[in-house]
Amino acid sequence: MVSTATQIANFNFDNCLMNAAGVYCMTREELEQVENSAAGSFVTKTGTLEARAGNPEPRYVDTELGSINSMGLPNNGFEYYLDYVIELQNQADSKNHFLSLVGLSPAETHIILKKVQESDYQGLVELNLSCPNVPGKPQIAYDFETTTEILTEVFSYFTKPLGVKLPPYFDIVHFDQAAAVFNQFPLAFVNCVNSIGNGLVINDETVVIKPKNGFGGLGGDYIKPTALANVHAFYQRLNPSIQIIGTGGVKSGRDAFEHILCGASMVQIGTALQQEGPAIFQRVTDELKAIMTEKGYESLEDFRGKLNYID
Numbered sequence: 001m002v003s004t005a006t007q008i009a010n011f012n013f014d015n016c017l018m019n020a021a022g023v024y025c026m027t028r029e030e031l032e033q034v035e036n037s038a039a040g041s042f043v044t045k046t047g048t049l050e051a052r053a054g055n056p057e058p059r060y061v062d063t064e065l066g067s068i069n070s071m072g073l074p075n076n077g078f079e080y081y082l083d084y085v086i087e088l089q090n091q092a093d094s095k096n097h098f099l100s101l102v103g104l105s106p107a108e109t110h111i112i113l114k115k116v117q118e119s120d121y122q123g124l125v126e127l128n129l130s131c132p133n134v135p136g137k138p139q140i141a142y143d144f145e146t147t148t149e150i151l152t153e154v155f156s157y158f159t160k161p162l163g164v165k166l167p168p169y170f171d172i173v174h175f176d177q178a179a180a181v182f183n184q185f186p187l188a189f190v191n192c193v194n195s196i197g198n199g200l201v202i203n204d205e206t207v208v209i210k211p212k213n214g215f216g217g218l219g220g221d222y223i224k225p226t227a228l229a230n231v232h233a234f235y236q237r238l239n240p241s242i243q244i245i246g247t248g249g250v251k252s253g254r255d256a257f258e259h260i261l262c263g264a265s266m267v268q269i270g271t272a273l274q275q276e277g278p279a280i281f282q283r284v285t286d287e288l289k290a291i292m293t294e295k296g297y298e299s300l301e302d303f304r305g306k307l308n309y310i311d
């Protein structure tokens, strides 16, 4: 029997596929649709201390090769999502989940994480260090000093399983420096990658999204090679106790297979989920299983990280 089951930090998942934060996760109704699909889990929209309306529309647009967005962190406030994952956790047959969080400042991040620490939530937390779309707020994970400071403080009080969502890095020296930072901490996982920040898509003579004069995060086909490179670079460099979640450019079983080959233990779908809806999880699962069957693989462990190089 071919299985796509996986584990992150001792949490079991029947399937390695799930949504990427930002897609199908703003409301309970959307999260319920992912919960009731073939996905193995869901992650909630990144929650801030207070609810936010986000940037003006149009702020997400599908393109031929993927998508561009500058949502600006619209969300219902982290407690909305915390309450929901606790509610599900208390149901017998519930899947395990990921709660995505970040503050608009380090101080706000610590207020949020201290509340999660004190809560009944026992699931996984994803700290988003890579939101590219809030005007005036640079991506935390491109600043290694600030990242080190935040994680040092976080791990002084936070004892629940925690991972970080990372932006793509583009230089080998940055892979080395980032991995050296993350290896100092008892992280459960790193999630590679968030959108490629601040692209620009033009239709005729005009930008296609309103915020930031059209600049926005790219997802979809544009980003798969960058995502695979980041998954594999961190797989090569991180302590084996830090698992990798692969995100970026997944719309087929072949794409998911490649992320796992690069070292991913779980695979998230963003743009293609937005375009196709939650039925995509069954389709991509079936395609991944067909590839595994053809190759004689029964579990993800049979090929995870086993990317071949040319001698």
Ligand code: DHB
Pocket (backbone or CB within 6 Å): 022, 046, 054, 069, 070, 071, 072, 073, 074, 128, 130, 131, 132, 133, 134, 194, 195, 217
């Ligand atoms: C938003 C976009 C991101 O890529 C992210 O990580 C968090 C928030 C947004 O614009 O809402």
